[in-house]
Amino acid sequence: MTASPYGATFALLRAGCPEPWRAYTHHPFVQGLGDGTLPQASFLHYLVQDYVFLVHFARAWSLGVVKAETLDEMKICASTVDALVNHEMALHVKTCAQAGIDEATLFAASEEFENLAYTRYVMDAGLQGDFLDLMAALAPCCFGYGEIGARLAQSAAPDTPYRDWIATYADDDYQNVMVSVGHMIDRAVTRRLGGDPAGSARWLHLQARFTTATRLEVAFWDMGLRGA
Numbered sequence: 176m177t178a179s180p181y182g183a184t185f186a187l188l189r190a191g192c193p194e195p196w197r198a199y200t201h202h203p204f205v206q207g208l209g210d211g212t213l214p215q216a217s218f219l220h221y222l223v224q225d226y227v228f229l230v231h232f233a234r235a236w237s238l239g240v241v242k243a244e245t246l247d248e249m250k251i252c253a254s255t256v257d258a259l260v261n262h263e264m265a266l267h268v269k270t271c272a273q274a275g276i277d278e279a280t281l282f283a284a285s286e287e288f289e290n291l292a293y294t295r296y297v298m299d300a301g302l303q304g305d306f307l308d309l310m311a312a313l314a315p316c317c318f319g320y321g322e323i324g325a326r327l328a329q330s331a332a333p334d335t336p337y338r339d340w341i342a343t344y345a346d347d348d349y350q351n352v353m354v355s356v357g358h359m360i361d362r363a364v365t366r367r368l369g370g371d372p373a374g375s376a377r378w379l380h381l382q383a384r385f386t387t388a389t390r391l392e393v394a395f396w397d398m399g400l401r402g403a
Contacts, residue, residue, distance in 0.1 A: 180357070181354060192382070203396075209335060209337075220398075222267050223276065224398065229263060229267070232294065239252035255317075269339075289395050290395070292394070307377070324349065
């Protein structure tokens, strides 16, 4: 199992679905971001849908405050909502504005089916399950983008037009938030499942949550490519 700066729980969950994880983090859409071959139409289509996704994602993290059992969990969830709404979404607004798409249009955009499936799956995990169910469904997006951003920052073509997107997920602000989230999840898992979470009766269920969300990430990239 490969260690991760985002904590032991994430490393275990990632190791539990190696093929879907690679399909997600090395998707042709991601490769196109790195080498600059992704069509701009695909990128803009993805950005519009991802803005809508982040609206629901922020709501799901807000649900984490409701499901939390400790003040630490509440603080991390609340700060993640702030990072999503006031920082990550700013990239989408800026880039789309340059293409003539204003924020009101972004907020009102119709959702693609892949977007509906993913966001409602995450919300259902939190509404139906407990804090750990919600974290397992949220984790692939958070940590996957962190991994992708860090890798592309080192390997992307110097002239790729997607440097701003890569920098958003590679920079210290995003990476530090993800490290904090990962360590919080480790503490939450230990609190609820003990020191050997993979040996608990709940682990297979949490792994299934994580794996399904990872597959939904793959479908989201597929949807982005359809925008070409």
